[in-house]
Amino acid sequence: MVTSVALASGIAAAVLGSRTLAEGFWTAGTVSALIPATWWVLNALWQGRLGVDLIAVVSLGGTLAVGEELAGSLIALMLATGRLLEVAAQRRATRDLRALRDRTPLQARRRSGDELTTVPVADLVIGDLVVVGSGEVVPVDGRLEGGGGVFDESALTGESLPVGRSVGTDVRSGVVNAGHPVELRAIATASDSTYAGIVTLAEQAVAVDAPVVRIADRFAAWFVPMTLVLAAVAWWAGGSPVRAVAVLVVATPCPLLIAAPVAIVSGLSRAARLGVVIRSGAALETLGRVSTLVTDKTGTLTAGRPGAADIATAPGYSRDEIIKWAASADLYSPHVFARAIVEECASRGLTPSVPTDVREDPGRGATATVDGHVVAVGRHGVDTDLPDWAADVRARAALEGTAVAWVWVDTRLAGAVTLADPMRSDAVRTVRRLRAGGVRRLVLLTGDNAEAAGQIAAALGLDDVKSEQSPSDKVDVVRAEGRLATTAMVGDGVNDAPALAAADVGIALAAQGRTASSEIAEVVLTTDRFDRVADAMAIARRARRIAVQSAALGMVMSIAAMAAAAAGMLPPAAGAVLQECIDVLVILNALRALRAPGSNRGRPSPDAQRLIRRFAAEHEGLREGVANIRSAADDLANGRLDDAVTSLTRVDHFVQTDLLPHEHAEEGLLYPQLAIPLGSVESTAAMSRMHGEIDRLSWRLHRHVEDAAKLGTVAPDRVEDLLACLYGLHELLRLHFMVEEQDYFTLLPDESAKA
Template identity: 55%
Template sequence: MKKLWLTVFLSGTVAALAAGGVLHLAGLPGWGDAVWAAATAAAVLPALWWVISALRARRLGVDAIAVLALVGTLVVQEYLAGALIAVMLSTGRVLEEYALARAGRDLTALYERAPRWAHRYEDGVPKRVDVAAVRRGDLLAVPAGEMVPVDGVVAGHTAVLDESALTGESMPVEYPEGESVRSGVVNAGSAFDLRATGTAEESTYAGVVRLARETEAGSAPVVRLADRFAAWFLPATLVIAGLAWALSGDLVRAVAVLVVATPCPLLLAAPAAIASGLSRTARHGVVVKGGGALESLGRARTLVLDKTGTLTEGRPQVLDVVPAPGYAADEVLSLAAAVDRVSSHVLATAIVHAAEARGLDGVTAAGVRERPGSGTEGTVGGRLVRVGKLPASAVPADTDATGDPAATGIADPAATGTADPAATDAPRTDAPRTDSGWVAAQRARAALDSAITVWITVDGVVAGVVLLRDAVRADASRTLRRLRTAGIDRVVMLTGDRAEVAQGVAAVLGVDDVLAERSPAGKVEGVREEAERAPTVMVGDGVNDAPALAAAQVGVAMGARGSAASTQAADVVLTTDRLDRLADAMDVARRARRIAVESAGVGIGLSLLAMAFAAFGFLPPAAGALLQEAIDVAVILNALRALAPGRGTRLRVDRPTGELLQRFDQEHATLRPALELLREAADALDGPPRTALTLLRRVHDALDTEIMPHEQEEEQRLYPALTRLLGDPEATVTMSRAHAEIGRLADRLARHLELAGEDGPRPEQRDDLRACLYGLHAVLTLHFAQEEEAYFSLAGHAD
């Protein structure tokens, strides 16, 4: 209705202006002036209503100047100026409505495209039902090109999904069977089945819709700043107009001053710019709850981040599998996975995923039982396998039997599963009972690596240990660098974790301060202390982060996997599990705020300059009206620049390069087992020569058929693309140097194998072989980490 009324208002004023002009040209100036005067008088009513509405909202709007100008033109008989002001009023309001509607289009699209239908299997046939009828456990079909209606788990073959509506990610993402997917994403591949894990109301997209409805541009401080401008601009206009009249005795000059100050929709540019910013952040998969939050985000100087789930993945990953003497790493891992196969425990899931990545899936464990506080046990091939804390009975008498200090907090990574067929033999007799020195060495390494230990015993004999660690997000370092470039002066890590673990993560990321071992109340206190020093943003994802999020000027929740409590307490919600979206949102916030202030300031400055010309008689009312119309239109259009992508701190990646980055990043994951094989081969050099030779040959094969081809193709295809993207021929030089060192060490290993013969490496070769293997492991580990941080984290920036 409002849009229709404004359209009629604009059409009427324009028609009246044109009709009056035609009458003047036809030699009927009296009739022409009458039409213009009627249009002017008609425009007084809506202008007066806008003044009253502003006063009811306890705002002093500059529309009062419009009323005075319209009345003034009638008094001094400047009817053309009055008609122009009427057109200016209607044009300004229509432009404002368009600007806010255009700026809010992306937010509105979020809830307008909410899924309404689902295809639920009934008697083996998918039938269309209302999405509200879907219940947990229902099996749904998701046809090609349709939206995933509810959260669920892929039940058929691999799903290829377009997540751009939620995350801003332009490239399709593959989800294998068993992986969880969120509602609101679109099936970009062939049809697949989905097992619902929640109702439509409980699903991710419903939450995003609720958040989108909460956004409002009018509450931004910068918009209130526009109201404060109006508070002094109105009296200043009246003073200038009064002085012009008093000093010249010409009322027309006073009216001209009022005309060029009318109706000042330039102050509407502030909400238009902020609304544009809200729309832009939505495209990046970030929902900002109101213009006030966006404007505060743009002023932030301190960033406080929770560690687990924010700076780290929030999911422990297998760091290494260390077999006891007499066992192999793959055998140990397969035994652990056999017991943990169907467990939902986070540590068990990590172990099973690591085993699957190595292709270790064999027979199913039997008689699996949970032992709360210690772990799980089951029978594999007639042997009793225990996974969890180190049993006291398996530890020599001179070793502390109270349990593994590094394993504190490890409870019941349990359930049934499968193991390596090689593990189905009779109980081993060649596996020596692990001595306290070996156990102590693994505990020491776990402490140094800030790792969690999960011990595996077979018939009471320690078979090995799995080390797990919550990895730092690949995009964390790049995101922090971008945020510092955007204006963040101080970065603080806030966590309830142990100080030594937190310090290890902080050292990698280069944060300014660490607040460790903090309770929820301690987190709130820490955030408040930072907020007293400077505008502060707090980022978290857990239930215990909710109070701290509320204590900051801007709370940011990792909404993709975060708790409902943190999402509700936050001012900004990242709908995707990617920290770099925060940097995107801050880029948008700073740009939107800058454009809003710039638009209001420049508009007022130009109006004041025009008022000065009008006061001295250089700008008659009609010309002043045309000039003010041009100023208002220009300023509002300038505000809409906030809709366009700014340069910001994000490096934009073309699609072909993005696809290359994704491909090589995925290859890194498949090459991880080969890195672990390097350490295993180095450790085996102290054992039987033939066993060492077997492992060395496996290492050589992995280098020759997997690692080196990968590195060579990076050199030939990826690095030239990155050189073009980064615009710097030196950008990949250090990485190329690493490739050369990897090649040199691989050649050295090959020569050692030639010298070893069929009996295995000779004693004089062992020291250099060990140095070669450990060197390869160190260089490759560092090289992979550097590529993943510096290059592969750019994969999500592809346009």
């Protein structure tokens, strides 16, 4: 403000004929910039850095020494403007640990005999009996007494599925009681408990995070000495210090001080339009250099909440019966599994019955009377001998890393509902984009078990996977990766906060609101889309490239102007004006960072978007029928040939009347519309080939069903081929749906972001 007012006032005075007053205003403007610039240079030298600000200080002093006040005032304005932009672009957001500390309970209920008192958590000592209510955070590490419990441990492990703990097992502080009130015997004080350690880890990780060096300073090592030498040569050759000042004026590093910050600020603005908040220019600059990405699993690569993955039945029960029994018994349960089961029941258009005599056993499940039957849902009886179909379910769940809710009706094991945390539909495409954008190494880092982590890592083709990691383990892994390459960490939970802070740049998914991770991370995604990580990196790389390009372009033009000034062709004032023109050019180039970076996907037309939404909705309606294909195959595999005829007929009807019309409509309507956003008609060729294979297997299935209907049963010699047909069709459809959802349906623009 001072420099602009001084320059404008001086120009006004000169126009009015008062040259002395004008020079006074310009001198004041020059001095107002010289004082802070000198401080910046001294501060940089104290820190062992030789910055380009030194040229500005020398040129400002030189203009005063040779009486070129107008040139000095112009330089002062450029310098002040550049510093303002740089500070705005590179101001580091305070890494607020408040969310971590706020989550820590301040009070706890301590039981002493029959007396229950509320005391500060800090007053708890080892051996105290602590009562933790439903939904409350466990205040200290303790051992369960008086009964089992169910705990949401996602804050520590990242595992979205609640964990049952039996009497005598240890429970760590920071987890949430997801069941009935429990009693814990304290085995550590609050300051020595697990959650306090997480806060400390985050603080330590933040403390060791080094600042990013300004882009401009990287050029200073050679640009500053070259400028000073050229100015000295000009003075010596021309015999006048004015030539030296002219060289310094046109060498004033405003292209460096302005172009880079403008490009960085433009990148920040572009990212914000997509729901990506990058806290500082330094964070964006670092993000543009990332070559290793470490990512959490639960809530990051997966949805972060369990859903019903499959329903298995004992002979004599249907899938609809099992899910309705289970939902009725779990209707009033707050358990996350219960909510998933009730939601699955509703998605099938079924209405649960109102249960009576509801009892919930923490860690095992719920029991209730439903329509006159005693129904139990959960882990009841899993330690007993299981029939073959149930043993298959348990074995499959162990391999796939899913949880199982067993359903008992009147003491008979009637079915099972497997629950899983599904992978995000945009994960595969995002991984491909990250690799195409320059990320050479992708690491999965999770507190979840090896089976669940391995499934995700294999599906995405990640380079390494580390499972069952504690918060401190995560910090160690991130630091180890960071010693080899510039590393980013992506996460969403409290347990990820220390690792986010330890990374060169932390990226937090915070679509559900403010979390500890969002407080620690330099990059915060406010939309629940993992592909925004790839968008953020593409924007950062482009902004950084444009910043360097603009700075280099400005320097080349400045060097040419310096040569002209050294030859006596540019007086200081004219050189300052020319420098302003150079500034305008590099700023216009830097503003290109406001535009969206090039992407490997285009924007679908309105007609294509309408079709994508239509077929995405149809996928949801077809899932039950696809699951029934697997159920029919299981009936055959378990030797229930007569029962299989009914299920096969139902499956064939679904395939002929629902599935095939859907696939044919996709082929004829959707795929042609995708040619433009995907780049060519060949982009959907592989999927069209899948349609052909679906038609072939459907035809074989129809012939088998016709033969079975005539015989009234499945001929034994047809079982093997029919099983291959059913299992093959089921897996092919799962793959086909998955690819369409990951490669085509994610082309829809984000409705919540301003593009």
